[in-house]
Amino acid sequence: MISKSLATVNPCSMCMPMGSVLVFRGIEGCMPLFHGSQGCSTYMRLYLAHHFREPVDIASTALNEKGAVYGGSANLMQGLRNVIKGYNPKVIGIATTCLAETIGDDVPQIVREFQAQEPLAKDVVIVPVSTPSYAASHEVGYRVALKGLVQTMAAKSKPNGRINMLVGSIISPADVRFLRRLFDDWGLGYILMPDISETLDATLSSDLPPIPKGGTPLEDVRDTANSRATLTIGGWVQEPGAGDYLEKEFHIPHVALPLPISLEFSDRLAAALEEQSGMPMPESYERQRGRLLDTMVDAHKVLADVRTAVYGDTEMVLGITRIMMELGMNPQIVATGAANPAFAEKAAEIAPGSKVSMGADFLQIAEEAKSRDIELLVGPFTGRRVAREGNIPLLRVGLPNHDRFGASHQLLLGYEGSMNLVEGMANVLLESRERVPA
Ligand code: SF4
Incomplete structure (x- = not known):
């Protein structure tokens, strides 16, 4: 059900443009x-x-009162000039x-x-996306940015025989590296987009380029129109996006x-890869699957019968809830900040x-956690106050995670990632049981 409260107290979601940054940061030179x-x-x-422990530059057209009254066209044009001169993107x-959306600037027209x-605009691709935060969450910002890229750039030429592997929801750089390995090990040619594996998890270097190295090459973004199939991984309950546009x-x-978190959802991705490649699962993944079962x-x-609350991004929450059910746990609260009816339907199933x-905030989650006697919280660090006040152990997963190290290296996908999740939940519970009162 969707929250009917008149005010949101600590929303369980973030601003819509933030999602777009995670896509743009995964494109070469963007x-x-x-x-x-x-x-x-x-x-x-x-x-x-704070989450990625990397510098994340985001330019701004810095609209002021004048722009708010007379329109932001001049600011946007000057902003584009400054970005081209300063970053050579x-x-x-x-x-x-929100401000630009409220005053109603026609951004695509200003760009034209x-x-x-x-x-200066001659050699630069410009992709405008509409991301009013009052209308939707960061997850929708992510989806519209991915769609905007293929709408602007994908171009028909000759068939490339590859598969578009679209990362349909926010995952860690380690998860993206896992997807690359998986497709490589299966012997599939692919285009992975967006690719934040290097841009948001760079190696230490004295030379800090203005735009981080890595990301999906532009030629690959254009070539998405020539692939033989598209898999959107983590696009299960999302509205039509880049994959639907290409279709x-x-x-x-x-x-x-779905995101391949849990045995069932990992098997589902494996079945899709078997179908696309005509090849059975590589033996190393069979062994990973066996190890996951053993760990479970x-x-x-x-973990059996533990009463849990899981919250955060829709696709991640569904995968975690699924593995909780496979483990015989007892998910009592399944929440997201996004207003997504397809999520609610799948979660209830x-x-x-x-x-x-859906559309949940942490006030609501705290009240439910108290009344349902929750024993374990799983979600971003933003639930830490609920954890502290309710004395409930919290396993931090997903974005944002500001108060612990390692968010970029948290692997949750596939049999291996699911195993990390099972061990993480068990260890957090054991630590809380063993804690000596101060
Ligand atoms: S004005 Fe809108 S986009 Fe900007 S921080 Fe506030 S809610 Fe987010």
């Missing part, structure tokens, strides 16, 4: 530019820098913030005018899968006895 007031960009780059991803009159526009068959049996004595919430 610089994000927010059209709106400066505070949005300051807040979001600090927020992401191959792509600029423009995301709007800029491209027509400005010689409609270029007739590329599209399958949207081992941890069962700690996966965990029929649970309280399913």
Whole structure:
């Protein structure tokens, strides 16, 4: 059910443009530019820098009172000039913030005018996306940015025989590296997009380029129109996005899968890869699957019947809830900050006895956790106050995670990632039981 409260107290979601940054940061030579007031960009780059422990530059058109009254066209054009001169990007991803959306700037039209009159724009792709935070969450910002990229750039040429592997929801750089390994080990040619594996998890270097190295090559983004199939991994309950656009526009068959968290959802991805490649699962993954089963049996004595609350991004929450059910745990609260009816439907199917919430905030989660006697919380660090006040152990997963190290290296996908999750939940519970009162 969706929250009916008149005010949101500590939302369980983030601003819509923030999601777009995670896509733009996964494209080679791409610089994000927010059209709106400066505070949005300051807040979001600090927020992401704390999570990834990497510098995350986001330019801003810094709209002021004058722009709010007379329109932000001049600011946007000047902002584009400054970004091109300062960063020399191959792509600029423009995301709007609440102010620009409220005054109603026609960003695509301003971009067309800029491209027509400005010689500096000649070698730069500009991708404008509409991301009003009052309308939707960061997850929707992520989806529209991914769709905006293929809408702007995908171009028909000759068949490439590859598979588009679209990362449909926010995962860690370690998870992206896992997906690469998986497709490589299966011998499949692919285009992975967006690829944050290096751009948001760089190696130590004295030479800090203005735009981090890595990301999906631009040629690959263009070539998505020529692939033989698209798999959106983590696009199970999302509204139509990049994969649907490629299917409609270029007739590329599209399958949207859940994030491969849990035995069932990992098997589902494996079945899709078997179908695409005509090859059985490589033996190393068979062994990983066996190890996951073994770990589940081992941890069962700690985890069985434990009453849990899981919250955060839709696809991640569904995968975690699924593995909780496979383990014989007792998910009582399944919540997301996104307003996503498809999520609510799937969550109710996966965990029929649970309280399913969308558009949730932490006030609501805290009240439910108290009344349902929750023993374990699983979700981003933003639930730490609920954990502290209710004296409930918390396993930090997903974004954001500001108060612990390792968010970029947290592997949750596949049999191996699911095993990490099982062990993580069991260990957090054991630690809390062993804690000596101060
Ligand atoms: S809610 Fe809107 S104005 Fe506030 S930080 Fe987010 S995008 Fe900016």
